[in-house]
Amino acid sequence: MDKQKLAELIIKEVGGKENIQQSWHCITRVRFNVVNNDKVNLDKIKSLDGVLGAQFKSGQFQVIIGKDVADVFKQISQVLGNELLNQNTSAPKQKLNIIERIFDTISGIFTPILPAIVGAGLLKGVLALFVALKILLETNSNYQILYFISDAPFYFLPFLIAFSAAKKFNTDPSLSVTLAGVLMYPKIVEYAAGGNIHSLPFLGISIPMNNYASSVIPIILGIWLLSYVHKGVEKIIPKSLRIVFVPLLTLLITAPLLLMFIAPVGNYAGIYLEMFFSGLFSFAGPIAGLLMGGLMPLIVITGMHYAFFPSTFASFDKYGFDIMLLPMNLVANFAQAGAVLGVYFKTKDKKMKQLSLSTFIPAIFGITEPAIYGVTMKLKKPFYASLVGGAVGGAIFGTLVVKATAFTIPGIMSLPTYIIKGTNNFLYAVIGVAASLIVSLTLTLLMKLKEETSEKMIGESEPAIIKNYDNTSIDSMPIDNTPIDVHAPLTGKIMPLQEVPDSTFSNGLVGKGIAIVPEDGIVYSPFSGKVTMITPTNHAIGITSNNGVELLIHVGLDTVALNGEGFDLNVQIGEEIEMGDKLLAFDIEKIKQKNISLISPIIVTNSPQFLDIICTLDNQVTACESKLLMLIR
Template sequence: MNKQKLAEKIIKEMGGKENILQSWHCITRLRFNVISNDKVNIDKIRALDGVLGAQFKSGQFQVIIGNQVAEVFAAVSQLTGSDGSNHPSSSKRQKGNVIERIFDVISGIFTPILPAIVGAGLLKGLLALFIALQLLSNQSSTYEILHFISDAPFHFLPFLIAFSAAKKFNTDASLSVALAGILMYPKIMEYAAGTEVDSLSFLGLPIPMNSYASSVIPIILGVWLLSYIHKGADKIVPRSLRIIFVPLLTLVVTAPLTLLFIAPLGSYAGIYLDAFFSGLFDVAGPFAGLLMGGLMPLIVITGMHYAFFPGSFASFDKYGYDIMLLPMNFVANLAQAGATLGVLIKTKNKKMKQLSFSTFIPAMFGITEPAIYGVTMKLKKPFYASLVGGAVGGAIFGTLVVKTTAFTVPGIMSIPTYIMSGTNNLLYALIGVTASFTVSLIMTLLLGFKDEENPLQPAAHDTTTEKDITIDILSPITGKVMPLESVPDATFAEGLVGKGLAIEPKDGVVVAPFSGKVTTIAPTSHAIGITSDDGVELLIHIGLETVNLNGEGFTLNVQVDDDIKLGDKLLTFDIETIKKQDVSIITPIIVTNSAHFLDVIATSKKRVTACDDKLVMLIK
């Protein structure tokens, strides 16, 4: 589906843009905070072409799109006018329970900054690979520069988090980033690195000199505090003086409180959080790994994996590696890939085979939501197989204490991040993910799943007739037939809009080739979209580049949402007027939801007459 249309329908079924407080996206999902959950028509959104699933989780409304989520989010942002972070009705937000609100905050903060973190993490892994293969020396200046690039996003993580948290807490971004700068002020970092100064006195109170590089919780809590102080200052300072005194009061009050209480508290929280999970793996590594690896898909689906982010970053900062979130995600993701490959091998259904192939590749690279929602969870038993495979891989990882040295997407591209000089860590990682992949694949093949018969090969006892599995579409125009590939417009010729053919019209009349409804009309009247009672979505695009005529020569006979019957006149156009403008009258006729059908077969006739000759046949 057209991204703009999909975005429009999602927003409409969410109760309109006035019901959206905030919007952002991760690798596969649109994420929203809404004012009223009751206004969201979740069933209609799930049924939209282009949507893999939708759910309320962790205080958010999530729409699973897949690999094209960035394009859809761009259309959503354009329609809403902003990301919704400054919505005037933010005070009406449904709060949910405490746990959901915490997950919502962590997700909303980390998701927008993941590109910087993932990119830098992958570079760290590649550097380790280059050194292991002796392609680069860790004593060279080239290595040092690349190390600077890969390490900067992690070292200065408080700045990234401050900017993102400012949006999440609906407060001033510049003051939030300034607060991060205060926490990482060079003199404080210098004192923290040495032993000569443990603390500085401020109004008789000791401020501990701690290093907050790579820290997470201190700046999140600091920006949260700043959001309230900024709002309070904005209320008490006269309007004419706000531009000067609101920032002053906000920083003078927030910074000392953060340095005195909030940041140290956050630092200790991170330390204890890391100690808890590290201790869990030390005491019961195999069991903890089995649980984490097996349950990770469920943890990701609910959004609970964001709760582990602070602990992972604390571990990276303290030890230089993570043994929990990313390694367990790695085995779980490869288990999903294995189960999806099992479906690809075993299914007889052509559409499921296509879907499993298209979702298998992203799953290998760590993007598993399309595979989960489109294949394994839909078929159930393959999903169970993936849980078992993840549990096996997780148990191996927990037993061998497999570590990753950088934060990146847990797929095959993250393998270099498991290289640790002088250890067997990479070998252990390969053993674990191979086991999780193989177990999931074999279990999927053994367990099987309920597979639909291929409609092209009905069972012997099946009484389905050819008419039941095909839909014939008559021509809406009289004229000469051309294959779509010969149309001098790449968008149509390459099938980007859908399958079909083109006609060089003999007259200027477009009639309804079936009974149905008018769904779209171009503002310049040069194109019309109609949907049949059977669910066929047909686009009739009169001429090429005719949008530039601004409606000249076109006369509409119908409006959007009008019901139509076979033979009804939809619109007329003046062929001579179009030709005088040196514009082609070649008319593409496209089945825009071609993906819903096994095939779209064009007529072999050279010429067709409107409403008399069959133009295309669709196979269900």
């Protein structure tokens, strides 16, 4: 599918622009914070060509795209428009529990800065390989310059996190980066490194002199505090003076609190996190490795791996290596590669054979979502084999205490980061990943795969399951081929949808239907059913009939610009409605005064579930009396 069309369809099925608070992407997934989970059409998104899977995890809605995620996200960003639309703060926020909020926050902060971290980490691995092969010497100026480049993102990590956290917490980015500069100020780093000056007095309170280079938690907590202080100061300062006093007061309040209390506490939190996980592996390395290596695919799928990021960076800062997240991810990824390779040799289904081979290569390079969602989880048994393979590799890594020396994508390109002079660490890493791949490959070859499952999964898209308005499946209901009539919700003149001066509607991106130029300002229910969607500005309403018709009634074009002015809502989401009920009133004259088009599209948003949708041939319709659409099942 064309990337632009896919992006438009994803946004549509996520619930439209108004249902998106934030959007970003990682290596394989587009991630959304949505206003209302119920507006997301999960089944339709999963069935889109180009989408490997979709899920709600850790307070986010995630659409798994695979290798084309950056291109698709670029199109999504263009459709959404300004960054302000990606941070729809005027919309009510989805309520999350504390664990979901933590995972969502860490994911939203780290995902945008991963390119810099991963790129620098791979460069560190290449340098380690060059030194091991004696292509470069550590005293060589070429090595030193390249090392400066590779180490900069890690040393100045607080700056990267500050910029990303400012977007996540929706606060001022320049003040956020300034706060990182305060933590990384050369004199503070100098005092901390020298050890002669442990603290400086400020207003009678001692400020610890700590080195916050490569730290994570202090700056995240600092930007979180900044977001509240900045909003609070803005409320009490008149608009005419904000440009002067808001930045001044925000820094004067936030920076001292950060240096005195928050940063030291965050620093200790990172240290204790690192101590906990390091202690776990030193105390029960084989068992911890077996569990982490075996369960890592499930941890990654749920997004819980982001919770390990702070302790991973704390370990890099203190010891210069990681023995948990990256090594365990590495064996788990090679186990996935072994499983899909086993499917390639085992299956007789040509489409599955082709798919397994095409997902094997990304898995070797550390990108396993295509393998997981496209092959192993669909066939189930290979996924179980990959868990066993990862557990075996994890136990080996845990026993031999295998160390990763840089943050990279856990794949074959990251192996040079396991080179440590004077040790067998690299050899142990190769043994562990080879064991993971071979065990999962062997188990998959020994298993009996259900070819009929393969054909079902890899063939043409399955027929969509019709959902009732309460999201329960009605595919088990007796088949009724009787056409469904939808009456006019408005009184006015008819316009073919293709003539509507808005490509989103005229090109059928939202669905099939027709448009009405209203002559009075009342929207009536054209059938009995339930209200399923209302835009925050009340200019559009979604309703679902008792027999499965999902209808969008969009009053006017660009009426979202009115911010609800002139619209009077008569129903609420979830309310049962009957034919002829008054849904919405709107001021026609006010819309005309604002030079906004009154053309109102009436769209069947689940059009693919019907064989055909026939529109009325009348030029004029009367609300609740005229038949507007006939849907053929």
